[in-house]
Amino acid sequence: MGHVERARQIPLELPVRPARGRGDFFVAEANAMAVGGIDTWRTWPGSKFAIVGPEASGKTHLAHVWARDSGARIVPATDLAGAEIPDLCDAPVCVEDVDAIAGDATGEAALFHLHNLVLSEGHALLLTAAAPPAQLGIALPDLASRLMGTPFARLGPPDDILLTAVLAKLFADRQIVPAPSLIPYLVPRMGRSFGMAQRLVAEIDRTSLARARPVSLRIARECLARLEAEDDENGE
Numbered sequence: 001m002g003h004v005e006r007a008r009q010i011p012l013e014l015p016v017r018p019a020r021g022r023g024d025f026f027v028a029e030a031n032a033m034a035v036g037g038i039d040t041w042r043t044w045p046g047s048k049f050a051i052v053g054p055e056a057s058g059k060t061h062l063a064h065v066w067a068r069d070s071g072a073r074i075v076p077a078t079d080l081a082g083a084e085i086p087d088l089c090d091a092p093v094c095v096e097d098v099d100a101i102a103g104d105a106t107g108e109a110a111l112f113h114l115h116n117l118v119l120s121e122g123h124a125l126l127l128t129a130a131a132p133p134a135q136l137g138i139a140l141p142d143l144a145s146r147l148m149g150t151p152f153a154r155l156g157p158p159d160d161i162l163l164t165a166v167l168a169k170l171f172a173d174r175q176i177v178p179a180p181s182l183i184p185y186l187v188p189r190m191g192r193s194f195g196m197a198q199r200l201v202a203e204i205d206r207t208s209l210a211r212a213r214p215v216s217l218r219i220a221r222e223c224l225a226r227l228e229a230e231d232d233e234n235g236e
Helices: 001-010 032-039 059-070 078-083 106-119 140-146 160-173 183-185 194-211 219-236
Strands: 048-052 073-076 095-096 125-129 151-154
Touching: 032 048, 032 059, 032 073, 048 059, 059 073, 059 095, 059 125, 078 095, 078 106, 095 106, 095 140, 095 194, 106 125, 106 140, 160 183, 160 194, 194 219
Parallel strands: 048 125, 048 151, 073 095, 095 125
Antiparallel strands: none
């Protein structure tokens, strides 16, 4: 009995492989401008563009779509300080989560160098961040001035149609086929954010594995209530 309880308490964490192809990205009003920007990358003013949005809103997915179209490399902003910048700049580049290096002198200097070099080589530069380029809090004046005029598109909060598609994709990434009634139950009751969708699907998956039970409406209802209680307790 003790072994059974222990197995239930420590579920096996299986790898999650997000699908990041163009066909896996659902286009809706909340992201249409960003998708349009990615599709017209050869005509970006100044050869640069930024995608702005909260965590889990689709920035990385769009970055991978663009990288496949353009042959770009994708590099986290936090890796730039230790990177060989000239080696990155012989092709288009996407720098993810630029806000993560705001105020970090070494990281900002590396991005400044990359920004100048990749554009001087005639390649395009894509940035992703939680806020528009002019609001990132960049301390290095020369970098801040160069980012200031970067055109950007904002990923907005999902409507019901987009949230339905996102939940379906998140379940599919985990090789879960939910009952037909499960997603329609969750959509009108959950928090309206991509982050909540990600947390909720992960919690449903963990709970299902811990109980050695298939994903069900009952498990989904319990997980949603648990996450909402946690958010209420944390004041979110």
